[in-house]
Amino acid sequence: MKACSRPGRGSVLLWTLWVQLVLSGSGVSAGDATKNCKLITDSKSERKALERLEPLVKINFTVESKIANESYTYVFQLCGDAGGVPGAGVIQEDKKTQKKTIIGRYNTTQAIGGSDWVMLIYGHGDHYSVHCSKETRQAIVMISCDRKIDMGPLEVVLEDRDRLHECFYLFELDASAVCPAIESKLSTGSIILIIAVCVLAVYLIGGFLYQRLIVGAKGMEQFPNYAFWVEVGNMTADGCDFVCRSKSRDDAPAYRGVTAEPLEEEPEERDDHLLPM
Numbered sequence: 001m002k003a004c005s006r007p008g009r010g011s012v013l014l015w016t017l018w019v020q021l022v023l024s025g026s027g028v029s030a031g032d033a034t035k036n037c038k039l040i041t042d043s044k045s046e047r048k049a050l051e052r053l054e055p056l057v058k059i060n061f062t063v064e065s066k067i068a069n070e071s072y073t074y075v076f077q078l079c080g081d082a083g084g085v086p087g088a089g090v091i092q093e094d095k096k097t098q099k100k101t102i103i104g105r106y107n108t109t110q111a112i113g114g115s116d117w118v119m120l121i122y123g124h125g126d127h128y129s130v131h132c133s134k135e136t137r138q139a140i141v142m143i144s145c146d147r148k149i150d151m152g153p154l155e156v157v158l159e160d161r162d163r164l165h166e167c168f169y170l171f172e173l174d175a176s177a178v179c180p181a182i183e184s185k186l187s188t189g190s191i192i193l194i195i196a197v198c199v200l201a202v203y204l205i206g207g208f209l210y211q212r213l214i215v216g217a218k219g220m221e222q223f224p225n226y227a228f229w230v231e232v233g234n235m236t237a238d239g240c241d242f243v244c245r246s247k248s249r250d251d252a253p254a255y256r257g258v259t260a261e262p263l264e265e266e267p268e269e270r271d272d273h274l275l276p277m
Contacts, residue, residue, distance in 0.1 A: 026027055032056045037089075037109040040123075049113025053120070053143065055177040061154035064095075071095040076141060076154055076171060076183040078120070081107050089122040090169070090255050102126045102141035105168050116145035124172035132140075132167035139169045146174035 033054040039046050060083065063075045073093040076084040082088045089106035091097070104122025112119040125137030146152060151176035161167045185192075209223020211217040220226055 023232060025121075027054045032038060034079045036106060038107040039109050039111065041110075045113065049111040049118050050109070052080075052113060052118055052177075052178055053111075056143075056151060056175060059151070061151075061173060063154040063156055063177075065156045067159075071158075074154065074171070075171075076173075090125075090141070090171070092169075093205075101137070103137045113178075115180055116141045116178060128161065129166065131161040131205070132183060133164050135167065137167070138168065139171065141171045141173060143173045143175055143178055145176070145179040147179050149174060149178050151175040151177070 001181065014252050022056045030130060034050045034057060037050060039050070057076045059081055063074050065072050071094075073095060074090065074091045075084075075093070077088075079089075083093065083100065085100055085102060086110065087105050088102045089109070090103040092101045092103055094101075099163050103125045105124045106122055108123040110121035110123070110207060112121075120141040121138060122141075123136065123138045125139065127136050128134050142157075155172045157170040157172055159167075174183065208222055211222045211224060223229070
């Protein structure tokens with residue numbers, strides 16, 4: 001008996017540990033998926049805008065771009081290592097030399113949200129070697145609403161490096177995650193009516209099946225609570241008759257048509273005594 005009890009206790013412990021692991025893994029609060037992004041100004045509005053992008057986390061968005069004889073591959077990841085480069089939110093890879101340049105890091109993030117868009121800014125990228133007063137690069141990713149797709153392809157809009165300060169790379173991405181919630185157009189009365197119709201359908205179908213399969217009723221008796229509804233119908237008809245009629249049925253009508261009853265036969269008068277004898 002002891003040998004049998006030990007495996008049972010061991011299995012219970014294993015199940016307990018497994019349940020605890022599942023519960024601890026499912027207890028991810030809102031915003032944990034984007035916690036790797038360090039906001040410059042950790043305001044509630046920016047954090048809320050960033051949380052709207054949670055469906056895009058841990059996905060590498062890749063796009064190729066050709067400028068004259070130069071060919072580059074850009075990789076963007078939300079709050080994660082783009083292209084496997086630690087700390088990089090957006091990288092640029094030269095297809096000839098395979099050199100990877102960090103355009104923006106997610107530890108320096110800004111998030112600006114609108115009604116149907118979110119603008120994500122990664123700063124503190126690698127320094128320019130010649131352009132933009134040798135400042136650090138920064139990437140701006142404009143994520144716009146598109147309800148038709150979950151997430152679209154990444155597109156390169158431009159690289160503005162001809163200014164003295166604050167040069168940037170601009171990218172575009174469409175996603176349904178930033179779309180505003182569609183408000184329900186059903187009124188309270190419509191919702192109540194839909195619920196009432198559903199309840200009535202369940203009552204009729206369930207009652208019909210019960211009467212037919214369990215009780216064994218046939219014909220109109222299959223209708224649930226048939227006797228009750230017949231009585232209700234009769235009472236309703238009587239009530240309508242009582243309310244709607246202006247005169248009592250017992251009163252004689254003012255005009256009576258020709259009666260269908262047979263008339264009484266009058267006694268026949270004989271005139272035999274007028275004949276000459």
